[in-house]
Amino acid sequence: MEFSATRFPVLGHGWAVEQLSLALNANRVRHAYLITGPASIGKTTLARGLAMALNCTAASGRPCGECRACRLIWQGKHPDVLQVESEEPGATLKIEAIREMQRQLALRPYEARQRVAIVRRFHEARPTAQDALLKTLEEPPGRATLILTSEDAGALLATIRSRCQPYALQPIQINAVQDALQAHWQAEERQARLSGASSMGRLGWAVRALEDENALAMRDEAIHLLQNMIASTYAGRFAEAERLAKKKHELGDLLRLWQAFWRDAVLLSRGSERWITNVDQLDFLRHVARSAKAETTQQALRATLLAQRYLASNVNTRLALESMLLSYPRVTALPTAR
Numbered sequence: 187m188e189f190s191a192t193r194f195p196v197l198g199h200g201w202a203v204e205q206l207s208l209a210l211n212a213n214r215v216r217h218a219y220l221i222t223g224p225a226s227i228g229k230t231t232l233a234r235g236l237a238m239a240l241n242c243t244a245a246s247g248r249p250c251g252e253c254r255a256c257r258l259i260w261q262g263k264h265p266d267v268l269q270v271e272s273e274e275p276g277a278t279l280k281i282e283a284i285r286e287m288q289r290q291l292a293l294r295p296y297e298a299r300q301r302v303a304i305v306r307r308f309h310e311a312r313p314t315a316q317d318a319l320l321k322t323l324e325e326p327p328g329r330a331t332l333i334l335t336s337e338d339a340g341a342l343l344a345t346i347r348s349r350c351q352p353y354a355l356q357p358i359q360i361n362a363v364q365d366a367l368q369a370h371w372q373a374e375e376r377q378a379r380l381s382g383a384s385s386m387g388r389l390g391w392a393v394r395a396l397e398d399e400n401a402l403a404m405r406d407e408a409i410h411l412l413q414n415m416i417a418s419t420y421a422g423r424f425a426e427a428e429r430l431a432k433k434k435h436e437l438g439d440l441l442r443l444w445q446a447f448w449r450d451a452v453l454l455s456r457g458s459e460r461w462i463t464n465v466d467q468l469d470f471l472r473h474v475a476r477s478a479k480a481e482t483t484q485q486a487l488r489a490t491l492l493a494q495r496y497l498a499s500n501v502n503t504r505l506a507l508e509s510m511l512l513s514y515p516r517v518t519a520l521p522t523a524r
């Protein structure tokens with residue numbers, strides 16, 4: 187066995203790593219992969235792991251993580267491993283960037299066995315830009331592998347999806363996130379608990395939260411805003427939708443946090459307190475579960491998921507937010523809540 191699942195620099199997603207190393211050992215490498223899943227869940231990490239395995243120079247136990255190829259790829263500095271993405275999350279992935287990547291992919295590798303292009307957040311490419319990539323998928327250049335990542339497979343053309351080997355990453359267990367934070371990032375137990383619980387199973391998010399107090403502050407702000415929203419009148423909700431629509435790049439995180447909140451409320455209304463993620467919000471969640479009907483919290487959860495889909499597919503942001511906020515129940519603030 188040249189390739190080993192345990193050598194991939196990936197925590198969680200064991201099934202994906204296992205399948206990839208089996209395929210590599212059987213010499214069944216595909217020309218194109220599509221890794222999907224929520225932001226900061228580990229899509230790019232898995233893509234880099236695969237690029238490392240493809241180019242590692244160790245005799246066995248690939249990716250070794252120590253050879254020149256592995257190290258350069260891990261640092262994002264290997265000349266044959268391209269990373270293509272929009273300027274910032276939420277922006278549009280330009281067709282020119284895709285064309286330039288195609289030009290480079292067609293060249294012989296400088297030093298690698300296999301050129302690899304990692305195209306991040308491919309849902310940010312408009313259909314014309316996606317179409318441009320189709321040519322590469324239909325006639326892949328030799329010695330080249332294309333890895334697309336996306337938060338929303340639904341926003342990709344069916345012709346793109348059908349030509350890629352899919353890997354749909356799911357949130358990993360909160361416990362596993364907390365353990366990883368303590369074992370690999372030297373987090374203290376309390377820090378690990380809070381970051382892990384707020385991460386919704388996305389290790390990348392949890393690691394950022396450890397290093398960046400803003401991430402946790404942002405999460406507190408998101409919960410606080412939601413509390414205000416559901417205590418607010420329809421007029422207040424319309425005004426908020428308009429304000430939020432101008433901060434499009436922050437909406438992804440905000441709606442994911444709200445989604446987790448509503449999921450918790452639904453769980454509580456069914457009496458399954460054990461699985462909730464927002465452990466520090468238990469009193470307020472209980473209050474919501476008591477005040478709103480179970481169907482209403484369900485509906486709020488569905489509306490939040492739907493809004494995320496709409497936002498990914500470039501519909502009118504304000505309308506999507508309005509229709510979501512209007513379907514939220516009205517719940518007054520807890521007397522003790524600030």
Ligand SMILES: [Zn+2]
Pocket residue numbers: 241242243244248249250251252253254255256257
């Ligand atoms: Zn190596």
